[in-house]
Amino acid sequence: MTALLELEDVEARYGPVHVLHGISLSVEEGSVVTVLGPNGAGKTTTLRAVSGTVRRAGRIAFAGRQLDRLGPDAVARLGVAHVPEGRGTFAELTVWENLKLGAYTRRGSIDNELERVFTYFPWLSERRRQQAGTLSGGEQQMLALARAFVQRPRLLLLDEPSLGLAPVLVAELFRIVRELNEDEGLTVLVVEQNARLALQAAHAGYVLEAGHVVLAGTSAELQANDAVRRSYLGY
Amino acid sequence: MVDAATSRLEGLRGGAIDPGTATVVLFLLGAAIFLLIGCLQSKNFAQLTIEGLALGSVYGSLALALVLVYRATHVINFAQGELAMLTTYIAYELMLKGLSYWTAFAATLAIAFVLGTVLQVTIIRPVQHRSVIATVIVTVGLFILIDGIVNWIWGGDFKFMKSPFGNGSFEVGGVKILHLYVGMVIVVFASVVLVWALFRFTKLGLGMRAAALRPAAASLVGVRVDSMLAIGWGLAALLGAVAGLMAEPTQIFLSPGLMQPILVYAFAAAVLGGLESPAGALIGGLLIGVALTLIAGYKPHIGPITITSELQLPFSFVVLLVVLLIKPSGLFGRREVRRV
Numbered sequence: 001m002t003a004l005l006e007l008e009d010v011e012a013r014y015g016p017v018h019v020l021h022g023i024s025l026s027v028e029e030g031s032v033v034t035v036l037g038p039n040g041a042g043k044t045t046t047l048r049a050v051s052g053t054v055r056r057a058g059r060i061a062f063a064g065r066q067l068d069r070l071g072p073d074a075v076a077r078l079g080v081a082h083v084p085e086g087r088g089t090f091a092e093l094t095v096w097e098n099l100k101l102g103a104y105t106r107r108g109s110i111d112n113e114l115e116r117v118f119t120y121f122p123w124l125s126e127r128r129r130q131q132a133g134t135l136s137g138g139e140q141q142m143l144a145l146a147r148a149f150v151q152r153p154r155l156l157l158l159d160e161p162s163l164g165l166a167p168v169l170v171a172e173l174f175r176i177v178r179e180l181n182e183d184e185g186l187t188v189l190v191v192e193q194n195a196r197l198a199l200q201a202a203h204a205g206y207v208l209e210a211g212h213v214v215l216a217g218t219s220a221e222l223q224a225n226d227a228v229r230r231s232y233l234g235y
Numbered sequence: 236m237v238d239a240a241t242s243r244l245e246g247l248r249g250g251a252i253d254p255g256t257a258t259v260v261l262f263l264l265g266a267a268i269f270l271l272i273g274c275l276q277s278k279n280f281a282q283l284t285i286e287g288l289a290l291g292s293v294y295g296s297l298a299l300a301l302v303l304v305y306r307a308t309h310v311i312n313f314a315q316g317e318l319a320m321l322t323t324y325i326a327y328e329l330m331l332k333g334l335s336y337w338t339a340f341a342a343t344l345a346i347a348f349v350l351g352t353v354l355q356v357t358i359i360r361p362v363q364h365r366s367v368i369a370t371v372i373v374t375v376g377l378f379i380l381i382d383g384i385v386n387w388i389w390g391g392d393f394k395f396m397k398s399p400f401g402n403g404s405f406e407v408g409g410v411k412i413l414h415l416y417v418g419m420v421i422v423v424f425a426s427v428v429l430v431w432a433l434f435r436f437t438k439l440g441l442g443m444r445a446a447a448l449r450p451a452a453a454s455l456v457g458v459r460v461d462s463m464l465a466i467g468w469g470l471a472a473l474l475g476a477v478a479g480l481m482a483e484p485t486q487i488f489l490s491p492g493l494m495q496p497i498l499v500y501a502f503a504a505a506v507l508g509g510l511e512s513p514a515g516a517l518i519g520g521l522l523i524g525v526a527l528t529l530i531a532g533y534k535p536h537i538g539p540i541t542i543t544s545e546l547q548l549p550f551s552f553v554v555l556l557v558v559l560l561i562k563p564s565g566l567f568g569r570r571e572v573r574r575v
Contacts (some may be wrong), residue, residue: 051455076457090445101445104438105457153454161519 003061004029004187005050005155010058012042012049019045021211022058027155032181032188034198036222036232039206043191044085046208047157050189051075051082063154065127077105081153085160086193087144091133095124098132098143113150120176121146138169145173149180156180158190163199165181170194174201195232199223207232261564266522274410281410283532284525289416290485291524292423297494297501298516299427300471300510305510306466307447308363310370314377316498318354318472319479320491321381322347324389326480327396327489336397340480344426344473351472355465361463374397385491393488400484419481426477426480427517430470443467496548500527507558509565519566523551 003026012020019042027033034044048054050062055074060067067075076082081102092096099117103110127135131231132143140162145195148156158177162170178201180186192198199205199219207215207228215225222228274281297319304312312318322343329339358377362369400418404411434440445453446463454460482497483489504523508515531544542550558565 053451053455072451072454073459076455082455084452084455086398088449088455090448090452092448093441093444097441097444099451101442101456101458102439104442104445147456 002029003027004063005189006061008059010049010056010060012045012054012056014054019211020049023213025206025213027187027189029187030185032190032201032202033203034202035191035208036195036198036205041208042211044159045193047082047159047189051080051157062125073235079154080157081148081151082157083144083148083159085163087140089132089140089144093128093132094128095132095143096128098147099150102147106152108146110150117146117149138165141165141173145176154187156186158188160191160193162192162194170197177201240484249269265283269294270525278410283528285412286417287525287528288521289419290528291521293478293482294497294500294504294524295472295517295520296423296427297497298520300474301501301505302510303467303471304515307464308370310367310374311473313371313374315471315475316382316494316501317378317381319475320494321385322476323483323489323493324385325480327394332395336399343478343480347472347476348469350405352465352469355468360461382491391491393490396483396489399486415484422481423477426474430474449465499548500551503554504536506555509568515565515567523554
């Protein structure tokens with residue numbers, strides 16, 4: 001398998017504050033990869049560097065294209081869907097309009113995708129006319145995921161999907177992510193606080209600390225690693 | 236617009252009538268009943284009301300232009316009126332060159348759209364990320380610039396323009412109605428409906444709404460936010476051109492000061508309707524238009540003061556002030572529906 005996404009020595013900063021000090025990681029096509037680490041380690045910034053929502057330097061290759069000079073809309077059009085922390089749903093628009101925005105970069109009919117989306121999220125169909133802001137936090141997160149799916153991306157960037165959700169919803173969400181990966185071949189790079197769930201869903205993972213990659217490996221390797229177990233899995 | 240209306244309706248059905256909404260409904264209902272009774276009682280009143288609605292539709296379309304820009308960038312474009320005046324001069328020039336009124340009208344709308352887009356890209360874009368104040372000051376500068384350019388090219392003297400609807404009139408129940416007033420209302424509402432349909436039913440419109448609401452999230456789904464803002468300026472300039480062209484025949488001459496009072500009325504209309512609300516801008520425009528015409532027609536007395544047409548501008552400032560003091564979100568200002 002070849003890497004769909006490859007970061008080499010990527011740096012990023014917000015104004016004068018350096019957040020990433022040369023990150024290198026790769027995501028194989030068809031895999032789920034997770035990024036773990038404490039608060040402020042640069043997990044979210046890593047995703048933002050890929051999607052172009054933060055100023056970055058270094059080499060970012062996606063499906064043979066260089067992303068490091070592209071803005072977020074251009075990256076999205078190449079087939080990268082970024083579900084940001086806090087979901088990025090359009091609260092003022094309806095569920096239906098949110099889904100249609102997912103297909104903004106696509107031409108032609110999206111009926112096929114919508115039908116498939118409704119098999120994963122059946123409740124969305126009945127509530128398509130509802131204003132997205134009136135959905136619960138969990139529902140909004142599902143909507144964000146559904147919208148990303150309609151985008152038909154080759155790579156899904158998922159930032160803290162579990163934030164503020166009840167545990168039962170988080171489990172459901174990761175089940176769907178895994179399903180999308182297995183049934184649709186969707187490649188996923190997910191940042192997650194809940195390391196146990198993330199490592200269960202992922203094939204491989206990276207651990208960031210203070211803007212550096214300190215550990216990398218398959219999920220099994222990371223789960224067996226003493227440092228990871230002590231710091232992130234709690235046993 | 237429709238979403239806000241349905242959610243408000245759902246609120247009513249749920250039995251939870253928000254006191255603010257009830258006040259607004261009562262106010263509008265009261266205004267409508269007042270006008271209806273007045274029109275049935277007096278032909279003069281009816282005539283003034285019709286004139287007020289026609290002028291109000293012009294204020295409303297310029298107010299809508301202000302709202303479009305405000306929603307997208309949270310900036311009031313002080314040059315919106317002068318831009319409308321400039322495009323009216325362009326129409327004048329096209330007619331001098333021999334184009335018929337409606338050909339010149341259509342060409343002017345296209346030119347206005349391009350002009351608005353180009354101005355956003357060249358003058359507004361470089362400063363829009365700095366600060367709101369910087370952008371507002373640039374629009375004030377643009378106001379002065381356009382005013383100067385028009386005076387330089389066409390001079391400050393009065394120009395005659397062709398009339399779009401002639402001087403004819405017809406009578407309904409003894410009330411004389413100018414073709415002009417009917418024509419103004421039809422043209423303004425047709426253009427507003429077209430712009431609304433663009434926002435509501437097209438992919439471009441959806442992208443523009445998304446870019447205005449959440450630029451960061453919009454760019455993540457592939458919306459070119461900067462282009463959307465430029466197109467928004469283009470559409471605002473187009474609505475402004477409609478306002479300018481429909482305002483001109485209500486004056487005897489075309490002059491560089493054409494849109495200056497109208498901009499003030501449009502501000503009052505936009506604030507009255509709620510700066511975030513397109514429907515509010517239109518209704519605010521109609522209310523201001525009718526109120527101003529009735530005041531000028533009846534010259535009401537408040538104590539020793541007689542209010543004449545000279546007080547129309549101060550009156551609209553009073554409206555502005557009262558709305559900002561009592562209900563800053565205006566009649567139709569959105570309350571954000573958000574759950575975390």
